[in-house]
Amino acid sequence: MNNIFELIENHKNQLANHSFCQRLRNAENPDKSIFNFVPHMTFFVLGFRDLLEYLRVPFPSNPVEFMLNEHCSEDSDHWLWFLQDLEKLQLSAQAWGGHRIADAMELIWAPQNAAIRRQIYDIVVLINHCKNAQEKLIVVECLEAAFAAFIESLNVLTKRLGIYHQLVYFGEHHYDKESEHTMGSWLESDVPKKQKSQQAKNVIRYPVMEQMVDDIFGGFETMFSCWEKAMGKTTEPLALASRN
Numbered sequence: 001m002n003n004i005f006e007l008i009e010n011h012k013n014q015l016a017n018h019s020f021c022q023r024l025r026n027a028e029n030p031d032k033s034i035f036n037f038v039p040h041m042t043f044f045v046l047g048f049r050d051l052l053e054y055l056r057v058p059f060p061s062n063p064v065e066f067m068l069n070e071h072c073s074e075d076s077d078h079w080l081w082f083l084q085d086l087e088k089l090q091l092s093a094q095a096w097g098g099h100r101i102a103d104a105m106e107l108i109w110a111p112q113n114a115a116i117r118r119q120i121y122d123i124v125v126l127i128n129h130c131k132n133a134q135e136k137l138i139v140v141e142c143l144e145a146a147f148a149a150f151i152e153s154l155n156v157l158t159k160r161l162g163i164y165h166q167l168v169y170f171g172e173h174h175y176d177k178e179s180e181h182t183m184g185s186w187l188e189s190d191v192p193k194k195q196k197s198q199q200a201k202n203v204i205r206y207p208v209m210e211q212m213v214d215d216i217f218g219g220f221e222t223m224f225s226c227w228e229k230a231m232g233k234t235t236e237p238l239a240l241a242s243r244n
Contacts, residue, residue: 020228021153047120081169
C-alpha cells in the first residue's frame with residue numbers, strides 16, 4: 001500500500017511544480033487579473049459537490065464506509081464558500097467573458113475549457129469503477145492532494161496581498177477546515193499511513209488503483225494548464241468587496 005502513498009505524494013509534488021502553481025507563488029506585484037482563472041474553476045468546484053455524492057456509500061456497514069461518508073459530509077458545503085469568494089473578489093466582466101450571464105455560461109462551457117469539465121466526468125467514471133470504500137478513499141486522497149498543491153501555492157499569493165484572512169474558499173478558513181478533517185490525510189504522517197494500509201489490506205487492486213491515480217493527476221495537470229491560460233488579462237487593481 002505504501003507505493004500508492006508514494007505515488008500520490010510524488011504526483012502532488014509534481015503538480016505543485018506546474019507553471020500555474022509557480023505563477024501563483026512567484027507573483028511579486030500582481031493586480032486583480034491574477035484571479036482571472038477563478039471563473040474557469042466554476043465547473044470543477046460545483047461539480048466536485050456531485051463527486052462527493054458519487055463517493056458516498058448509501059448504506060454504510062463498516063468503519064471505512066462510515067469514515068468515507070463523514071469526509072464527504074465535511075466537504076459538502078465548500079462550493080458555497082467558493083460562491084462567497086466570487087462576491088468578495090468582484091472580478092471584472094472581462095474575466096467572466098462579458099457582462100451577460102450568457103457570457104459566463106459560454107465561458108464555462110467553451111471548447112477551450114473542455115479539459116476542466118472532462119476531469120469531473122472522468123473522475124465520476126473512475127469512482128464507479130471502484131469496488132469498495134477503500135478504493136474510493138484513494139480517489140479522495142488524490143483530490144485532497146491536488147487541492148493541497150493548489151491552495152498551498154495560492155496561500156503564498158493571498159498572504160502577500162493581505163487577503164488570506166478575508167477569503168473563505170481561497171483563504172484561511174478553507175485551509176484550516178481541511179486540516180481538521182475527521183478522516184485526516186493519508187499523507188500527513190506514517191501513523192495514518194500504517195492505519196489505512198491495514199484497512200486496505202487484501203481489498204485494494206493495486207495495479208488498477210495505480211493507473212487510476214496516474215489518470216486523475218494527468219487530468220489535473222491539463223486542468224491547471226487551462227486555468228493558467230486565463231491569468232493576467234486585465235490591469236484592474238485588487239479590491240475586495242465588503243459585505244454589509
